[in-house]
Amino acid sequence: EAALGRGRDLAGVRLLVSAGGTREPIDAVRYVGNRSSGRMGYAVAARAAARGAEVIVVAANVALPDPPGARVVRVGTAEELRQACGSAFAEADVLVMAAAVADFRPADPAGGKIKKDGREGLTIELESTVDVLRELSAARRPGQTLIGFAAEHGEGALEHARGKLRRKGLDGVVLNDVSQPGIAFDATDNAVTIVTAEDERVVARAAKEQIADAILDRVLELRAAAS
Ligand code: CTP
Numbered sequence: 001e002a003a004l005g006r007g008r009d010l011a012g013v014r015l016l017v018s019a020g021g022t023r024e025p026i027d028a029v030r031y032v033g034n035r036s037s038g039r040m041g042y043a044v045a046a047r048a049a050a051r052g053a054e055v056i057v058v059a060a061n062v063a064l065p066d067p068p069g070a071r072v073v074r075v076g077t078a079e080e081l082r083q084a085c086g087s088a089f090a091e092a093d094v095l096v097m098a099a100a101v102a103d104f105r106p107a108d109p110a111g112g113k114i115k116k117d118g119r120e121g122l123t124i125e126l127e128s129t130v131d132v133l134r135e136l137s138a139a140r141r142p143g144q145t146l147i148g149f150a151a152e153h154g155e156g157a158l159e160h161a162r163g164k165l166r167r168k169g170l171d172g173v174v175l176n177d178v179s180q181p182g183i184a185f186d187a188t189d190n191a192v193t194i195v196t197a198e199d200e201r202v203v204a205r206a207a208k209e210q211i212a213d214a215i216l217d218r219v220l221e222l223r224a225a226a227s
């Protein structure tokens with residue numbers, strides 16, 4: 001019903017969305033992962049498609065039905081996500097980076113299954129991954145709108161989000177306070193603050209589809225102001 005008020009206000013906009021959480025192999029059967037379900041990114045994709053955008057979703061380990069009207073590219077690791085986003089980025093007008101991308105990955109994943117016999121414990125060395133959003137931002141062209149997410153826990157959240165906005169050269173950061181119970185990870189609801197250079201706008205707790213619409217509304221406003 002929200003679509004009625006907005007119509008097809010995203011017609012002609014090409015949107016690239018990343019969603020889900022990457023998994024970095026430890027061995028042939030285990031991985032380092034995170035709690036992202038992909039719901040927020042999929043909601044952005046579904047709402048954008050309903051509002052007329054041409055949508056590509058890079059989905060990292062998402063176990064949800066495809067968002068109607070969007071093209072889905074499936075990936076596993078941060079490096080695969082980097083490749084997929086890198087291929088689609090130049091053709092996109094808007095990037096919404098909702099995926100939880102691993103910051104670190106096992107430096108030397110085992111080819112087989114690590115066995116426990118004869119071990120007192122196990123230490124896994126991790127190495128840094130590439131910051132995909134930062135890399136894409138460095139390659140951005142005029143007319144592109146870049147939105148990041150910031151999952152922060154409690155105190156200093158807004159400052160951290162502002163720092164990410166600046167450091168990564170973004171137009172907006174969607175701040176998620178992951179310390180609030182019942183929202184964010186694997187929930188159907190969310191509550192966010194949309195941080196831009198201009199201001200911070202609080203979007204009160206609502207279904208992720210409504211949060212998605214609020215993010216897309218802000219994207220349209222930013223694009224109107226920039227043109
Ligand atoms: N991101 C990315 N590539 C990474 C890590 C993060 O593209 N290797 C993106 C995320 O998709 C998100 C934004 O950067 O849109 C911020 O991610 P977040 O984890 O909140 O921030 P980091 O910069 O990774 O810092 P930290 O985890 O230490 O808070």
Ligand code: CA
Nearest residue numbers: 100101102103
């Ligand atoms: Ca991170």
